[in-house]
Amino acid sequence: MSESTERVAVVTGGSLGIGEAISTLLLHLGWRVHVLARRASSCAHAAHDGCIVHDVDIRDIDAIKESADTVASSSGHVDALVLCAGVGYPTPLVSVSRAQYDELCDTNVAGAVFSTQAFAPLLRDGEAVITFVSSIAGRRGFADWSLYCASKHALEGFAASIREEFRARRIRVTCIQPGSVDTPSYDHLPPEEKKEFMDARSIAELTVAAIRLPRQACVETLFINNAAGDL
Numbered sequence: 001m002s003e004s005t006e007r008v009a010v011v012t013g014g015s016l017g018i019g020e021a022i023s024t025l026l027l028h029l030g031w032r033v034h035v036l037a038r039r040a041s042s043c044a045h046a047a048h049d050g051c052i053v054h055d056v057d058i059r060d061i062d063a064i065k066e067s068a069d070t071v072a073s074s075s076g077h078v079d080a081l082v083l084c085a086g087v088g089y090p091t092p093l094v095s096v097s098r099a100q101y102d103e104l105c106d107t108n109v110a111g112a113v114f115s116t117q118a119f120a121p122l123l124r125d126g127e128a129v130i131t132f133v134s135s136i137a138g139r140r141g142f143a144d145w146s147l148y149c150a151s152k153h154a155l156e157g158f159a160a161s162i163r164e165e166f167r168a169r170r171i172r173v174t175c176i177q178p179g180s181v182d183t184p185s186y187d188h189l190p191p192e193e194k195k196e197f198m199d200a201r202s203i204a205e206l207t208v209a210a211i212r213l214p215r216q217a218c219v220e221t222l223f224i225n226n227a228a229g230d231l
């Protein structure tokens with residue numbers, strides 16, 4: 001099979017940051033890439049040959065199902081499902097609100113759960129890889145980041161279970177756990193506070209390398225920490 005003509009990826013949150021870097025790398029490798037985000041149409045690579053944009057809110061289950069139907073009719077199958085859409089910000093316990101809880105859990109957990117469910121029938125048995133973009137916050141806790149850490153720990157638990165559920169189909173499940181990465185989600189920080197952050201391209205290269213491994217090999221967890229440690 002020629003990788004340049006037949007490989008299909010779906011990348012949620014593929015319009016910016018880590019998801020944009022993963023989408024762009026796959027497009028350059030000749031994959032057809034379906035990008036799902038609220039403002040997918042305005043992403044930098046929307047006009048790239050092979051890029052198909054879906055303007056959807058990952059929290060809207062019906063909208064995700066509609067996107068899956070569109071992918072089914074236009075591409076027929078999926079080789080890589082990358083669940084990258086996410087939000088993160090500090091929430092000191094004293095000021096945690098129900099609205100913050102809903103935003104973080106609906107996006108980071110429910111969005112990934114129902115996207116996986118919607119696209120599962122399209123995943124190619126024996127070939128496909130599901131990649132969850134988790135975080136170092138899915139491995140341990142950080143003061144003032146309790147809601148974000150809770151959402152990423154929940155995502156890790158979901159991924160660990162889905163990995164076993166999909167093993168019979170030989171569909172591989174990977175969790176990517178980056179430390180701090182310089183993306184638009186940190187645009188509010190001054191450059192000096194981000195000088196030790198990783199770039200999104202580094203995360204994308206390792207993610208795509210894991211996706212492209214031979215079908216017998218599965219990177220189950222990929223922890224990519226900052227060389228400087230906690231930032």
Ligand SMILES: NC(=O)c1ccc[n+]([C@@H]2O[C@H](COP(=O)([O-])OP(=O)(O)OC[C@H]3O[C@@H](n4cnc5c(N)ncnc54)[C@H](OP(=O)(O)O)[C@@H]3O)[C@@H](O)[C@H]2O)c1
Nearest residue numbers: 013015016017018037038039057058085086180181183185
């Ligand atoms: N940056 C880091 O240091 C870091 C470290 C570890 C893990 N991560 C994880 O990596 C992932 C990407 O983070 P990032 O830093 O690249 O963030 P980013 O630059 O803010 O990009 C977030 C992406 O998710 C999409 N998105 C957010 N909410 C959405 C929603 N409700 N529906 C559909 N799409 C939505 C955004 O597009 P729209 O706004 O157009 O919807 C965008 O494409 C997240 O899961 C994050 O938790 C980030």
